[in-house]
Amino acid sequence: DADVTQTPRNRITKTGKRIMLECSQTKGHDRMYWYRQDPGLGLRLIYYSFDVKDINKGEISDGYSVSRQAQAKFSLSLESAIPNQTALYFCATSDFGRSTGELFFGEGSRLTVL
Amino acid sequence: GQNIDQPTEMTATEGAIVQINCTYQTSGFNGLFWYQQHAGEAPTFLSYNVLDGLEEKGRFSSFLSRSKGYSYLLLKELQMKDSASYLCAVCDSNYQLIWGAGTKLIIKP
Numbered sequence: 001d002a003d004v005t006q007t008p009r010n011r012i013t014k015t016g017k018r019i020m021l022e023c024s025q026t027k028g029h030d031r032m033y034w035y036r037q038d039p040g041l042g043l044r045l046i047y048y049s050f051d052v053k054d055i056n057k058g059e060i061s062d063g064y065s066v067s068r069q070a071q072a073k074f075s076l077s078l079e080s081a082i083p084n085q086t087a088l089y090f091c092a093t094s095d096f097g098r099s100t101g102e103l104f105f106g107e108g109s110r111l112t113v114l
Numbered sequence: 115g116q117n118i119d120q121p122t123e124m125t126a127t128e129g130a131i132v133q134i135n136c137t138y139q140t141s142g143f144n145g146l147f148w149y150q151q152h153a154g155e156a157p158t159f160l161s162y163n164v165l166d167g168l169e170e171k172g173r174f175s176s177f178l179s180r181s182k183g184y185s186y187l188l189l190k191e192l193q194m195k196d197s198a199s200y201l202c203a204v205c206d207s208n209y210q211l212i213w214g215a216g217t218k219l220i221i222k223p
Contacts, residue, residue, distance in 0.1 A: 040122075041215055042118065042203075042212075042213030042214050042215045042216065043157075043201070043203075043211075043213040044213075045211070090157075096209070100145065100147075100162040100164075101145070101205065101209075102147060102159040103149075103157075103159070103211070104159075105156035105158070106156060107155070107156050108154075108156055
């Protein structure tokens with residue numbers, strides 16, 4: 001089983017629909033992140049959380065919201081999806097204090113908004 | 115602004131050596147990462163440099179020059195499975211990762 005699990009892996013939806021992408025991890029890491037990846041662009045940070053009570057906006061948070069339900073769970077919501085939110089979304093975790101801080105990524109959630 | 119530059123695409127031959135460069139301009143520096151990403155898959159960690167010099171790990175090595183804002187990833191004895199994108203990322207003064215767009219490496223037989 002993967003250490004960082006994302007659901008769903010693929011989703012096609014329509015403009016205006018609410019979508020939730022879920023992420024759970026078994027690595028015991030405090031830090032969790034949501035990124036999106038678009039062709040020709042670097043990974044862009046949407047939101048990050050350093051612990052359950054700490055939520056921070058990344059560089060492209062508009063149109064997104066998150067919830068850190070527990071140390072192991074971090075979900076991303078699109079309240080009203082639009083076509084330019086079509087992308088590959090990655091959840092990641094890190095444990096900066098006890099390692100080099102490298103990120104461990106989930107397998108990705110491919111979202112298509114029609 | 116903060117910027118990471120790396121070539122968009124490179125081609126190399128199986129068994130050869132390839133060097134992928136990364137230059138950066140960031141507000142502060144707390145380390146540089148290289149990740150490998152196969153098409154449609156998640157990035158996976160390759161290396162981390164925080165001090166100047168060369169870090170070797172098997173067929174892969176990573177070099178850093180902080181004064182020049184420059185790093186490279188060196189891949190030796192290329193194999194077909196090395197065909198992937200290679201992502202450079204710099205940890206800035208706020209411990210935020212700034213990502214390059216990635217270099218797509220194509221390996222030909």
